[in-house]
Amino acid sequence: MTLARRRTAAIAFAAGVAAAAPGAHAGLFIGKDLWMVMAYGTSDMRMAEAMYGITPRLSAGVGWTELRGTHAGRLGRVTDIGYLQANLLLHRIHAPDSVANVYAFGGAGASRGNFFGGTEATWHGGLQADWESRRWYVNGNVHWWRSDAFSYRIDSLTLGWAPYAADYEDWAAWLLLKGERRDPLMSGTEVTPALRLFRKAWWFEIGRSNRGSWMFNVMHVF
Amino acid sequence: MFKRSIAAALVALGVVSPVWADPTKTARIGVDGMVCAFCAQGIEKKLKARAEVERIFVSLENRIVAVGFRSGRGLSDAELGRMIVDSGYKVTEIARVDASVDQIRASVQRR
Numbered sequence: 641m642t643l644a645r646r647r648t649a650a651i652a653f654a655a656g657v658a659a660a661a662p663g664a665h666a667g668l669f670i671g672k673d674l675w676m677v678m679a680y681g682t683s684d685m686r687m688a689e690a691m692y693g694i695t696p697r698l699s700a701g702v703g704w705t706e707l708r709g710t711h712a713g714r715l716g717r718v719t720d721i722g723y724l725q726a727n728l729l730l731h732r733i734h735a736p737d738s739v740a741n742v743y744a745f746g747g748a749g750a751s752r753g754n755f756f757g758g759t760e761a762t763w764h765g766g767l768q769a770d771w772e773s774r775r776w777y778v779n780g781n782v783h784w785w786r787s788d789a790f791s792y793r794i795d796s797l798t799l800g801w802a803p804y805a806a807d808y809e810d811w812a813a814w815l816l817l818k819g820e821r822r823d824p825l826m827s828g829t830e831v832t833p834a835l836r837l838f839r840k841a842w843w844f845e846i847g848r849s850n851r852g853s854w855m856f857n858v859m860h861v862f
Numbered sequence: 863m864f865k866r867s868i869a870a871a872l873v874a875l876g877v878v879s880p881v882w883a884d885p886t887k888t889a890r891i892g893v894d895g896m897v898c899a900f901c902a903q904g905i906e907k908k909l910k911a912r913a914e915v916e917r918i919f920v921s922l923e924n925r926i927v928a929v930g931f932r933s934g935r936g937l938s939d940a941e942l943g944r945m946i947v948d949s950g951y952k953v954t955e956i957a958r959v960d961a962s963v964d965q966i967r968a969s970v971q972r973r
Binding site for chain 1: 908954
């Protein structure tokens with residue numbers, strides 16, 4: 641892979657993670673007056689976000705992503721994006737044993753990178769729909785990123801299954817399978833099996849994709 | 863005005879008890895959509911932030927939140943309902959019971 645393709649692929653990957661990691665589950669489900677902070681990392685990137693629940697339907701916050709890759713034979717930063725983001729719950733269906741949500745999210749920020757000069761204004765936005773019970777989980781997400789230097793669309797689908805129905809004070813364990821496509825920068829679909837564990841206000845995920853990239857994710861609400 | 867409208871609507875829908883319900887008695891709240899402990903943290907955080915609240919028990923299996931109060935203190939059904947709704951959930955009923963939170967916990971865990 642050429643350096644330019646590495647860089648663009650890294651940016652696309654980060655955009656995909658930004659769409660999927662914080663938004664895939666609890667990141668958008670923030671109660672009023674609560675904070676959610678998260679950190680996400682793979683061999684290609686580092687990411688941190690903080691979101692605050694303004695109303696039961698609206699949350700907003702800040703995010704920062706550093707993309708890493710090999711440049712001139714050395715592993716280092718490729719680009720980073722700082723952004724503001726708002727998340728709006730469009731619709732929620734409460735059933736006794738499940739919940740379904742449709743969200744819109746978006747925001748603006750600035751990008752710096754090794755393959756373009758200066759700082760680029762960047763905006764992003766997308767839609768997410770999810771449904772979950774105590775044993776099953778499905779999430780679909782589409783996310784667009786735009787600047788004068790890059791333009792990407794990332795689609796992801798995540799399926800989850802819990803081997804047991806954890807209660808409120810238990811450790812919950814989930815097995816996940818996530819597929820992701822990053823148009824037009826990556827051919828095919830990256831598939832990441834992962835393990836999700838959470839208890840009370842702490843959330844952990846670890847996985848390894850079919851492309852050999854390790855993934856971790858930590859979230860906390862307070 | 864908005865808060866009073868929410869309270870009136872909850873009473874009219876039969877979700878909460880009328881105004882004569884004793885706000886100092888243990889509240890046993892039925893909640894729909896509570897499937898994930900991480901997502902439900904907001905309920906506990908909101909309730910614990912209130913000085914009136916002494917003990918809380920959340921059961922995803924039984925779809926209930928039980929709230930016990932300090933002696934002589936309490937919260938109205940409308941306030942409790944609003945806190946659950948602000949946390950992103952749907953209240954199906956609020957019952958005032960004589961049992962303590964620990965007794966409710968023990969009874970549902972025996973099932």
